[in-house]
Amino acid sequence: LMFADSKRKQMKEKLDYTICNFCSSLCNIEIRSLTDGETSRIVKLEGNPHSTLNRGRACARGQSGLFQTYDTDRLKTPMIRVEGSKRGEMAFRKATWEEVYEYIAKNTKEVKPWEWTTVGGWTNCVFYMNWAVAFSMANQIPNIVASPMQHCVTTGHLGTDAVTGNFNIHDEILPDFDNARYIMYIANNGSMGAVSTARVVRAAEGIQRGAKIVVLDPRLSETAAKADEWVRIRPGTDLDFAMAMMNEIMSKDYYDKSFCTKHTNLPFLIEKDAEGEWQIIRDENGNFSVYDEVTASVQKVKSHDNANELDINGQRIIPALRLPEGVMVKGKAVQTVFEAQLDEIKHVTPEFAAKTTTIPAEDIVRIAYEYSHIKPAIIDPGWMGARYNNVQMLRRTQAMLQALIGGIDSKGGWINAAEVRHKVHTTHEARMKGEKQLHPLATTAGMPFAEMVVDVFSNPKNFNHGKPAWAYAFAEQQKAAGKPWVSLPVMADTGLFESVRGEVEYKGEKYLTKAFFINGANPVHHYFPDSYWKEMLNHENVSCVVCMDVLPSDTTAYADVILPNSTYLERDEPGVYGNGVNQDLGLTTRFKAIDPLYDTQEVTDVMFKMTEIISGKAGVEAYYQTIDNLAGLSAEKAKKYVAEEQAKGTAAPIAAAYRRVSMEHAAHEVGETPETFEKVLREKGVYYIKTMDELLEEAAMPQKMPVPTKSGRIEFYSGLFEMIRGNSTTRAPNFGVLATHFPSGILGEKVLQDRMLGDGEFYFTYGKSPTVSHGSTNANNPVLSAINTFKEDIYTGIWINPTRADKLNIKTGDKIKITNLEDESLNVDGKAYVTNQVQPESVFMYSSFGTENAALSRAVGFGSAINKVIGYKVDPVVAGFRSQEFTIKVEKV
Amino acid sequence: MAHYAMLIDLNTCTGCNACMAACAVENQTPFWSDKWRTQVHDISKGKSDEDAMRVFFPRLCNHCDNPPCVTVCPTGATYKMDNGIVDVDDDMCMGCQACTLACPYDARYALDYDDNTEKKAVFGEETLKKTRPGVDKCNFCRDRVEDNRLPACVETCVGNARQFADLDNPNDPVTQIINSGIAEPLMAHLGTKPNVYYIPVKKQTVHFERGTFNGQKSEGGLHPMGGENGTTFERKQNEDMHGHTEHHAAFDANSPFANTPNAQITDLLREEA
Structure with a gap:
């Protein structure tokens, strides 16, 4: 009953470094393989111990x-749908x-x-942005x-x-939880x-140093389980809670007055x-007005700046947040943004919020105080956001709460990701010198970047067909x-169904x-x-439906052509990337640990081939040039290296060529x-350039340089929403230039206290398990699948409180059906988890x-799909779900 | 000589399961048959809504100083090393499972022929670690530890809940935490002298409205809003109905709310045992 001893002891260990591919945190990963010189097998992954991003953890x-x-x-090979079958029937031939390229062309x-x-x-977006945007x-x-733009970003x-x-x-902020003493999570288990x-x-680290959480x-989530206080809030009322906090902090002057005066509008x-x-x-020059407490008069401050310490003539001023009686500008009564903002939310008192949130007013008052x-304190900005009409406003309000306590780009508060800061810094310096920035994908961040992205897709002049x-x-x-x-339906699906039909x-x-x-x-599984x-x-x-992926998915089932992709452990990638959301500034990339196991291809090479099919030889030429223009990766060099790699017989010559270009570019x-850079x-x-402390000293935003808003200040009056308002006629509260209260939308325009739920009626909530990332197929991963099975009741059960379950005679493990009351054709079966x-x-x-x-x-x-019960409903700003x-x-079946 | 031990801070275990995955891959356990060297249980505590608690509870071999598994092993396959690690010698194990029955921590599982056959397919024949049937359990990733690396579960613990200690080194910060008495082992009363220590969970406060509406009893914290006269809200001024005010920690001495007692530490472990 024994096997022969394995060869393991004779094999040599080999380490390679890569970046995880299972969420947009982009953790640095160490790959341990064993090799006998001919073949290698990966035996273990760990967090890269050199990385200050994930600190050696995974x-x-x-x-x-x-x-x-x-x-x-x-x-494992390209596949074509069998003639005569329908999409979704899963009849494919190798x-x-x-053949597949011919099929697509035909x-x-x-x-x-x-x-x-x-x-x-996100793989496309984070790692292949230069090639994906240029492809378009x-x-x-x-x-x-x-x-997940509509789901989240x-x-x-x-x-x-x-x-x-x-x-x-992607990520912009990584709070300094390490040094915080008070940490809040709102609508955020992500x-x-x-x-x-x-x-x-x-x-x-923060918790172990004594921070209060x-x-x-509404659920004792993994995050809530770590809390000192679990605020069991009614779904959809987080904005009420946050605004009541803001109301308390502003009306009782609990905010950081110096920061608010100096660095916000x-x-x-x-x-x-x-x-x-x-x-x-x-x-007429865009300069703003403030009321100066020193001279007791209205003075002007610059249209774009990081601070309000000097007026436009260089005189020292102290702008007031609250005005004395009777301040007029051009004969009209005015207010400060502070006063106007407080007016907007003054009805959202702790008592008001108590009714909607079901959290006692005294607790809201105390939490606002604490x-x-x-x-320093942190409200985590949230790593996920959509779900309700007012979630975008909730995230705005959270950012305002963080700004009110002066916790932006400061120890123990929010820290801007170093990559974003670096781009903002570069943009700021170019602006000061009056230079125009080239290669926007590589150099632009903040609202200018958002505006560029909006322009790309909305401006018909960007395309020769004028659409x-x-x-x-x-x-x-x-x-x-x-x-x-x-x-702003950027990269959203609104209109797609109509366009198909x-x-x-x-x-x-x-x-x-x-x-x-x-x-x-995997939109079939993750869109609604x-x-x-x-x-x-x-x-x-x-x-024609072309799908490229590593594993089959609910979406590849609907393909005509399936293009198999190599995994992140099998490829050297064509790009050099920033170190995710890290507070330290660094560069990183992926090194392959093993050669591709199957007949798979690389994204870059496929995109070039698709370009040849769609746009011909001229298109390929334009593709090289567009990558050069957008990302600064030389078209000349790329073409030269592609020829070299082709001559060598490299399996994915274009990816290999661009990797060389990217390495040289980044090294420069x-x-x-390039040799030293690649060696490190x-x-x-990871190649580190500067630490968080050095960056805060040199380029804290807004303390040392403007933030990338329109005005350079932290904006309570939003330049972005002012712009959107100007371009449209909508007056939905979502577009308020100030933070405005409005209900979640579960009951339409009504606030949640107006109606009680019926006997078998419930609010619907959902969230991610720690084992499966958004849109991914990693529920199929053997290890993760085993963990999910170990926790099957909890992970696949539909959670229901015993007081309600008892009334419906439902016990854990019972088969139940949940039905969307807005559209009963949307329903799903599952098992109850009574808790x-x-x-x-x-x-x-x-x-x-x-x-x-x-x-x-x-x-x-295994388990039930949420997108069988969730209908199609999007917000008016960005089509967020x-x-x-x-x-x-809920019914027992 | 070292004496290895593990400290687990239940307050920062986030139930992410990274340790389970790391261990299963490192030690090539038959996870597909629900066989693990370490598991993180997701435990519900508290009968009522205000007592609701969710505790993530990692378990593994306790590497006892007085290990029942060693005592009962008829072949001497299970043995205790000088550095405190309890391990199994595959060549000597005959798979009788006496140790599995003797272990009060349920830390061992039988590794059978089918498991080994499947392991070849899952982990690759050439890189298999164990090739014999018998008994398997945590050995604190002995190979890694002897190579000056941390056990796989400790190395990857994203919540820093798992920490590795050398109890013979008084300067080891983790040893110092264990020596402080803040942490305690499982079922110490059995006399097994376990070497896995747990920092118990803090008592959590749960906030929600416990009230009545127009004299009607609310439904387990569900507040029936609305009614004939609109949304009049009436809160019962009864201390029993205000469980949430009992456990506030006074984190800010200047807070007007500072007159409440400190958060209680409850003994999760003794209850579990």
Whole structure:
């Protein structure tokens, strides 16, 4: 009953460094392989001990990552849907790369560039942004759906970033949990429970140093379980709680007066125009007005600056937050932004919030006091945001609360990610010198970057066919028809269904979507509801669906052509990247540990081939040039190196060539030879340039340089929303230039205290498990799947409070059905998990399960999918998903 | 000589399962058959809503100084090393499972022929660590420790909940925490002298409204809003209904709310035992 001893002892150990691929935390990873000189096998992954981002740690997904590579369910060859079968029926045949490219070319011959839609996940976005954005531009394809923009990034981050100016697509802020003494999490299990390792390692340090943790959540989430105080809030009322806190802090003067006066636009003078809209007072040069306490007079401060210490003539001033009686500008009564903001929310008192949140007013009062008096304090900005109409406003309010205590870019407060800061710093210096910045993808951050991205997709002049993205065409069409429309539908799916069905017109012509290129994204499983995407991908107007991925997914089931991708452990990547959200400034990249196990390809090479199919040889030339223009990676060098790599017979010559270009480019930027630079990366996985402390000393924002908002200050009166308001006629409260209270939308316009739920009626809530990342197939990972099975009751159960479950005669393990009461066709079966760890009005489900594709042998049929019960509802600003804005009924089946 | 021990801070274990994954990969355990050297349990405590508690509870071999598994082993396969680690010699183990039954911590599992067959496919034949059936358990990642590395679970613990100590080194900061008496081992009353110490969880305060509406009893914290006369809100001024005010920690001495007692430390472990 024994096996022969393995060869293990004779094999040699080898270390390589890479970046984890299972969430956008981008942890640095050390790969341990054993090799006998001929073949290598990866035996263990760990956090890279040289990394100050994740400090040598990796979560369960990171630890299990090698089993994605060794997963027997992997896509091993290109595949083509069998003729005569329908998409979704999963009838595929193996094919060669030549065959699949021929197939795509044949089936898209009639497809115009704008009739393509690309769908990408974060892999595409973070690691291949230079190639993905340039792919769109070079091929004249204005249509990108990017996941998880609507679920998370644009909703939550844009709310935060309206205040701080930081927009960077991905993470902008990593709070200094290490040094905080009071930490709040609001509507946010993402950063701890769903495990952003960079955040958890710091928060744990904070807890062990004695920080107090307060968590608002309707459920005893992984984060709430770590709290000193679990605030068991009613779903959808977090904004009420946060605004009541803000009301307390502002009206009782608990804020950091010096910071607010100096670095925010709270002291700026503001008035209401004839239409009742708030307008900040500016002169013809854009300078703002403040009331100076020293001279007791109105003075002007610069249109763009980081501080309000000097007026435009260089005189020292102390701007007032509250005005004395009777201050007038041009004969009109004015207020400060501070006073106006307080007026906007003054009705949101702790007593008001107590009724909606079900949290006693005295607790809200006490938490507001402690938050503003125990220093330093943090409200985690939230690593996830969407779900309700007012979540974007919640994130704005959280950022304002953080600014009110002066906790921006300071020890124990929010720290701007070093990569963002570096770009802002570079932009600031170019601005001071009056120079124009080249290569925007590599150099621009903050609101200028957001504006550039919006322009790319919305401005028809960017494309020779004169069409913007269908999302913008659809918005215009809706607006013209007097129907609701989305103001900034960047990389969102709004209008896509209509475009597929032939219901979108632009300048009198049909704007159709006929072909999809889906790369590393799984919209059938993670967009809402699943039936939309299934119908769309199966629609007769769609002539070709191309999916590129590592594993089959619920989405690849609907492909005509499947392109297998190498995993992150099998590839040297073409880019050199910033070190994620790290507070320290550094560079990193991926080194492969083993050669690809199967007949797989690299994203860059596939994109070039797709360009040849869509746009021909001229398109390929334009692609090289566009990458050069956007990212500064020399087209000349790239072409030369591609020829060299092709001559060598390299499997993915374009990726290999761009890696050389990127290494040389990055080495030049940091003043190293490419050889030395690459050596450091190979030996340590990270190349550090400056520490957080050095960066704060040199370029703290707003203390040392302007933040990337319009005005350079931390903005309570939002320049971003002022711009959106100017471009549209919408007056939805979402667009308020100041923070404004409005309900979640679960009960429409009503606040939640207006109605009580019926007997079997519940609020619906969901969240991520620590083991499965957004949109991914890692529920199929053998190790993660085993952990999920070990915790099956908790992870796949539908959480329901015993007081409610008893009434419905439901016990743990009972089969139940939950049905969306707004649309009863949306429902899902599952098993009950009866627990007092969920607020009695709510049910909760983990969002990670319910995979349908049988080719995922471990994940299929495990648990229930949330997107069978969630309908399609988006917010008017960025089309963020309002995915919890409904109530459900629960029945035993 | 070293004497190895582990400290687990239950206040920072986030239930992320990284240790389970790290251990399963490092030690090639048959996780597909639910066989683990370490597990993190997700425990519900508290019968009522205000007592609701969720505790993540990592478990592993306790490397006892008085190990029952060693006493009962008929072949001497299970043995205690000078550095405190309890390990199994695969060549001597006959798979009788006496140790599995003797262990009060349920820390051992049988490794059978089927497991080994599957292991070849999952972990790769050429890199297999153990090739014999028998019994498997945590050995504090002995190979790693002898190589001056931390056990895989400790190395990766994102919440820094797991820490590794050398009890023979009085300057070891983790040893100092253990010596401070803040942490305690599991089921010490059995006389096993375990070497895994736990810092117990702090008592958590749960906030929600316990009230009545127009004299109606609320439903387990569910406050029925609305009613005939709109949204009149009435809160019962009864101390029993205000459980949330009892456990506030006075974190800020100047706070007007500072007159409440410090958060209590409850003894999770003794209750568990």
